[in-house]
Structure formats: structure tokens, C-alpha cells
Amino acid sequence: MTLDGYGAFPDYPGSDIEDPEPNDFWKEMWINMYTKADTIIFGRRSYEGHAQVHSVANRKSTDPEYLYDYSRFLEKCKLIVLSNTLKKAEWGNTEIMTGDLGEILKKIRSVPGKEIIIEGGPALVHDVIKTGFADEYRIYVMPVIYGRGPHYWGAMAKQETLKLVSVKTLPFGELILHYKCVR
Ligand SMILES: NC(=O)c1ccc[n+]([C@@H]2O[C@H](COP(=O)([O-])OP(=O)(O)OC[C@H]3O[C@@H](n4cnc5c(N)ncnc54)[C@H](OP(=O)(O)O)[C@@H]3O)[C@@H](O)[C@H]2O)c1
Secondary structure (H helix, E strand, O other), X not given: OEOOOEOOOOOXXXXXXXXXXXXXXXXXXXXXXXXOEEEEEEEHHHHHHHHHHHOHHHOOOOOOHHHHHHHHXXXXXXXXXEOOOOOOOOOOEEEEEOOOHHHHXXXXXXXXXXXXXXXXXXXXXXXHHXXXXXXXXXXXXXXXXXXXXXXXXXXXXXXXXXXXXXXXXOOOOOXXXXXXXXX
């Protein structure tokens, strides 16, 4: 998100640079999770964006190896896309689910397995906070005050208290905030 909590990706110095090696964003958000997680939940818009850019089939030959690894990880996972409109999902091992998010998360968590990543755009994050199901948050903060697009934070019915696990600073001023939820 931007510093003021918006979800779209703005341009800023460094935002267009693709590192030949994975930086801390990739390590913290994804590479560290490759052995820990086996399920990823997306809202329909985020899913469609990811399928377009991050399927193995759509990778460019010039992409660095770590991006291929990321695509291979996504395609190894069980992917859940939340949608009322999608009829068919042809990317990877995808299941389309719909309805009350609390019930959906209860069902997914009842299946034995590894950790579940919710790859949330703002709408989904709102809904997840409301369910009280999150154990951890990893927030990537871009050094931009933006004022446009979908917003991550809105009125919440109750407080969510967090314990800071780590803060990482990236070369172009981005932060990666890792919190655990305090219950
Ligand atoms: N992780 C990310 O992907 C990520 C990260 C940062 C920023 N962003 C930005 O966030 C934006 C996308 O986020 P968003 O919040 O607009 O969309 P989103 O969460 O990706 O997708 C919203 C859609 O998910 C479906 N949905 C959500 N909950 C559902 C439920 N319980 N049952 C059925 N369907 C459900 C609906 O799809 P239908 O319309 O099909 O019913 C809804 O329109 C983009 O601008 C992107 O750049 C994304």
C-alpha cells in the first residue's frame, strides 16, 4: 500500500527497477514462504492480475530465475479465487469460491495443510480483518502519498491489536512491516 493506505501501485523513483536478484520484498513476502505455505487466496481482480503476469506460461524469457521460481511456487499451491462472476479459472490448481468469507476460511482451515496466504487487495483485506481469522500481517509500504484508488483501511467493528515482529527497509524507501496478531 502507499503510505496513506491506497492499494494501487504508483510510480516513484525505483518502482520500475527489476532486480536481477531477489530483494528483501521477495525474500520476506514470498521466498521465505515457499516451504511454509501451500494455499493462496485471492480476490478475483488480484487473481486475474496475477494469472496474467505471473503464470509460468506468461513469463518472459528475460525474467530472472527468481520470478520463474515464484511462478512455479504459485502453480504448486492450491489457489482459491473468490468471485461471484468468474465461471471458469484455467490457471494452475484453482478453485472458485463464493459467499461468506468467515465460512470460506473455516472450511479451508479445516483441511490439514500448511499456512494459508491471503494475497489481498484492499477489499479482501477489509473482509479478512472483520472475520478475525488472520494470524499475521505482512504490509509492503511504498513511499508515496497517493490519495486515489481502493483504500486498505476503513471503519472496523473492533480493534485488532498487533505485535511488531520486524521492519525491513528497501533501497528506494519502501518498508516491509511484519506483525503478529495478539489474541
Ligand atoms: N495482492 C494484490 O493482489 C494486491 C496488492 C496490493 C494492491 N493491489 C491492488 O488492489 C486492487 C485489487 O484489489 P481489490 O480490493 O480492488 O480487488 P480484489 O480483492 O482483488 O477482488 C475483489 C473481487 O473479489 C471477489 N470477492 C471478494 N470477496 C468475495 C466473496 N466473499 N465471495 C465472492 N467473491 C468475492 C469479487 O469478485 P466478483 O466481482 O467476480 O464477484 C470482488 O469484486 C488492484 O488495484 C491492485 O493493483 C493488489
